[in-house]
Amino acid sequence: MKHDPHDPVQAATAVDPYPYYARLRTERPWYFDERLSSWVAASADLVERALQHPDLLVRPPGQPVPPALQGTAAGAVFGRLARMNEGVPHAAARRALRTVLAAWQPAEARRLAAEQASAVWAARSADDAQALYRVPLLVMAQLLGVPDGDCPRVARQVEAFVACLSPLSGTAQLEAAQAAAAELSGCFDRGLGDWAPPQDPGLAREVFAANLVGLLSQTCDATAGLIGNTALALGRDATLCAEVQAGRQPLDGVVAEVARHDPSIQNTRRYAGRAVRLGAGVEMAAGEAVLVLLAAANRDPALHAQPERFDARRRQVGHDGFGSGRHRCPGSDLAAAMTCGAMAVLVQQPDRLCSAAAGFGKRPVYRPSVNARIPLLTL
Template sequence: MTPFDAATHADPYDYYSRLRQQNGLLFDEDLRVWIASSANAVEAILGHPDCRVRPLNEAVPPAIAQSSAGVIFGRLMRMNEGPQHLCPRQAIEPALNSIGTENIADVVSHVAEALDNPGENLDELMFTLPVCVIATLIGIPSSQQQDVAKLTRDFVACLSPLSNDIQLGIANDAATRLSQLFSELLGNADEATHFLSHLLSGCEAIGWIDQKALIANLIGLLSQTCEATAGLIGNTLVALHRQPELVEDIRATPLLVADLVAEVARYDSPVQNTRRFVAKRCMIGDTVLEAGDTVLVLLASANRDPFVNPNPDSFLLKRTQRRTVSFGAGRHKCPGQQLALAIAAETILAWLRRKPASSIRSLRWRYLASLNGRIPLFHRDRETYE
């Protein structure tokens, strides 16, 4: 098994444990990358200023470098360092933090009512509903939200090295359409939602007036929500399938759903790994990394490190001092972590209100092909995906 195989393996966690026992940071001769598997190594890599999110000579993947999707990619704060990372984050993070949990419950409920059948259609529940929630907060009209969710899912293909030329072409078209849509939205700023007003005020306060970068990062909010939150929702359903007694616990005490989703994020992370690229020679613990090295950072392995989470292979709702790096750490830690957890929690509650407790036992799934994401695709018995 390789770390890339592990992301979608039925149970990769024994493999991660063996890696941690060998060395928290080791060099894989076959893959030609460093592998960080322990919590200490993962947090050190994510926090080191010389471990960057992109290679110095490749700001945008070559496959999309000349496309509209590539232009957006190059402006995303999550794919940049320095001012191109810090300026949008200084505006976007406070706006995300201004969104109240109660508001999320109302928005999820409203969006769920507008969808076709999120109780039966788990693909819609996982992928469409969360993106529509973010679209609502940004101010996309309800009549356009499902189209925006589809465009976002199309755009996300540009982020995967597994996508073929046809998928990349569709992603490029989606990038163009989403850019046009957000340009029109920002042209009507007088009708901005609470979130968008807060964001625009933040941009003004720090003197960040790059509208094209703002549009790119609004698309980035949708794209990060799309697959990561889908994986969080899906893996929570998997956890309920494996421990069906939790369904009645959640029904009896709905507030427990926040603990449930938080533990799923640690126990079965929707983002299993990420990468960092060494910009100049540096030390991580006792290991020297050279400029040009690549580090594969195993977030899911760090979450199961017994030195930071005692009894890590047990699923504990009321785990004390839970430490999770599923949303990253350091300067690139996801600014929407609490929002993603809240959306996933409210989505699970919305599903449980629509389905009998016994329905959780009938779930069957396989994992979406990915090198780093862990997203279950649910199906009925004998049903397969092409």
């Protein structure tokens, strides 16, 4: 069952990509992958340099929106997202997101996640794998002030919208994403929820609305993967689960170590806006792409002693799966809080966790993705 992926993109959803990442760090920390037509950065040092470099951009020069989305409602949202912009547009949208996030307390997000997890997992539908998405999306909708009756509908629309962010989506998925983008943008632009645009002359109302949609869509994959991979870590280690249940091991440490050891977002991309030099013999021409292997950097021995060992008491330094630099995920603390809330419910049902992990081990399948590691886990 365990075999090397064909390339670093396939590694994101491989059964065990970490030996492959280790070989890349040792043998080819920087190389050009012909299959991907992209450079690849695998060591912690080169990953950090790539993420921090001012001339490595989040979109290809001259292509702010993917061709398949140009002229569509989803493309309009995509082009306004902080995570897909640089310079002044990025800064204004980022300030707006910081304003929103600063108003939320992690303890409140954790409490809401526990409530939603209790309700969702008590239902035990045949669609249990979707609970990984549903819990954080419902919490985020609540935090945004979406009326309770509208939260499930908003969550469904976000699940449809995220299809436009993946190159693996087909025509039907993209069409559903267009409809979802139009509805979500309209809802937030009309004032669905308690949030109004911050008083920022550099921020248009439609940009603020788009970034609320973006906040929800980022939650969809990143937090779903963190919840799923944390559930697997606890379900595979009965001793650790018992320590958490008894209060001897804080959940925060477990979640932080999962974010390092088995992150939900395994890689990200950057594009050279001009010729770039990251170090001796490490150069890119203008327009070239680099696949930045966050998951490989997380286990670099240059950052961590015994990096392959899962240690919930590890002092976290360096990469943690949420990126670095000006495009580091602004909701990392929120994602961790929601994961802790959901896990606080599940550790009280250790047999359920162990059963889910055992069932997943017999047929490990991750949701198709080019960068996210989200187990199709029935809890």
